[in-house]
Amino acid sequence: MTAARRLLLLLTGINLVNYLDRMVVAAVIEPMGRDLGLSDTQRGWVNGIFLLAYMVGAPLFGLLADRFHRPRLVAVGVGLWSLATAGACLVHGFWGLLFTRSLVGIGEAAYASLGPALLADLFPEDERAAKFTWFYLAIPVGSALGYALGGIVAQHWGWRQAFLVAGLPGLFFAARMATLADPPRGGQDQGTDTAAGLSYGLKLRAILTNRVWVACTGSYVAYTFAMGALGFWGSAFLQRRHGVSVGSAGEVFGLFLVVTGILGTFSGGLLTKRLQHRWPDIGVDLSALTLLASIPAVFWALTSGNLHATYLAFFLAMLMLFVNTSPVNALTVSCLPASVRATGTGINVLLIHLLGDAISPALVGRVSEAGGAGGAALGKAMLLVIPAILISAVALIWARRRPLVSA
Numbered sequence: 001m002t003a004a005r006r007l008l009l010l011l012t013g014i015n016l017v018n019y020l021d022r023m024v025v026a027a028v029i030e031p032m033g034r035d036l037g038l039s040d041t042q043r044g045w046v047n048g049i050f051l052l053a054y055m056v057g058a059p060l061f062g063l064l065a066d067r068f069h070r071p072r073l074v075a076v077g078v079g080l081w082s083l084a085t086a087g088a089c090l091v092h093g094f095w096g097l098l099f100t101r102s103l104v105g106i107g108e109a110a111y112a113s114l115g116p117a118l119l120a121d122l123f124p125e126d127e128r129a130a131k132f133t134w135f136y137l138a139i140p141v142g143s144a145l146g147y148a149l150g151g152i153v154a155q156h157w158g159w160r161q162a163f164l165v166a167g168l169p170g171l172f173f174a175a176r177m178a179t180l181a182d183p184p185r186g187g188q189d190q191g192t193d194t195a196a197g198l199s200y201g202l203k204l205r206a207i208l209t210n211r212v213w214v215a216c217t218g219s220y221v222a223y224t225f226a227m228g229a230l231g232f233w234g235s236a237f238l239q240r241r242h243g244v245s246v247g248s249a250g251e252v253f254g255l256f257l258v259v260t261g262i263l264g265t266f267s268g269g270l271l272t273k274r275l276q277h278r279w280p281d282i283g284v285d286l287s288a289l290t291l292l293a294s295i296p297a298v299f300w301a302l303t304s305g306n307l308h309a310t311y312l313a314f315f316l317a318m319l320m321l322f323v324n325t326s327p328v329n330a331l332t333v334s335c336l337p338a339s340v341r342a343t344g345t346g347i348n349v350l351l352i353h354l355l356g357d358a359i360s361p362a363l364v365g366r367v368s369e370a371g372g373a374g375g376a377a378l379g380k381a382m383l384l385v386i387p388a389i390l391i392s393a394v395a396l397i398w399a400r401r402r403p404l405v406s407a
Contacts, residue, residue, distance in 0.1 A: 011115050137265050150250055
């Protein structure tokens with residue numbers, strides 16, 4: 001196995017435990033909320049504070065990553081978030097929980113900024129969409145493990161033990177990452193680095209005036225808003241609206257995430273790789289179409305009174321929503337010169353979470369409380385994701401008035 005493939009495998013493994021850690025909170029939010037006496041708004045801010053710390057830390061680590069040894073920075077971040085996740089098993093109130101989750105956000109910010117930039121330096125530009133497919137497969141698989149493992153452990157041993165189990169695996173990856181060499185920046189790029197040697201202010205300007213980057217980031221802001229709300233409240237919705245147990249809800253969402261995530265992410269990445277030589281913008285077109293197609297399925301899932309119909313609708317919606325993961329993220333990274341790639345990724349992380357999933361869980365929780373906080377009220381509150389999905393698709397359609405990629 002080549003050094004590039006080994007690093008890809010390690011980055012994918014870190015991405016998997018990254019999302020396992022994130023979704024274990026959603027899996028245990030009901031028993032944890034009852035035990036700690038949290039309101040729906042407070043439950044939403046458990047995720048919100050993590051994302052606030054995450055998005056603030058991402059640009060800082062992006063700036064550091066364009067100057068210093070990236071694998072060691074990743075190792076520090078992974079070690080921090082793993083210890084903080086495990087430490088959540090000791091909290092006894094809302095503020096203690098917010099503290100541990102904020103540390104998790106700071107740790108994950110290092111990886112969020114550096115992981116895609118490292119991956120882009122491992123492979124040529126025409127291979128990145130396919131390689132990003134493997135990297136982003138860790139999102140549904142890790143999320144599924146977080147849902148399933150968190151739900152099962154919480155049901156049988158308690159929610160505190162779920163945090164302990166989720167946090168410890170990352171320490172192995174942190175130790176391994178600290179020993180790796182840093183690949184040359186821009187070593188696989190075809191063009192010249194037009195931002196090399198510029199001041200930080202001019203580099204920032206180069207990022208914010210890049211039309212491709214702006215279009216992809218704008219679309220992903222709205223997409224992240226929707227996915228954040230669906231991912232955080234989905235398990236609770238099944239429990240409240242349809243009476244599903246915490247363990248079963250975690251298992252169902254875990255299974256759906258694995259199957260739809262693999263099928264959707266593979267479809268988006270492989271179709272983009274196969275067709276982009278003939279239609280350079282096929283990844284963006286495919287993303288926009290599947291986003292639009294997911295809207296009726298999301299509406300059906302949140303309004304149906306039949307559990308089996310709800311399951312089918314969630315499955316179809318999640319399948320279509322995962323298609324855009326690889327092509328849009330690969331394009332977001334590849335459109336930037338190597339010398340500003342990590343900084344651009346950090347700013348992207350800041351914006352998509354500041355305007356996306358840092359606020360959507362708490363907003364849905366507040367609307368749910370206003371409606372009575374029952375299953376029907378939560379379902380109506382979650383309908384806020386539909387306009388966000390529409391905006392995400394429209395941003396890509398608007399950007400396609402001119403080609404995004406040179407043929």
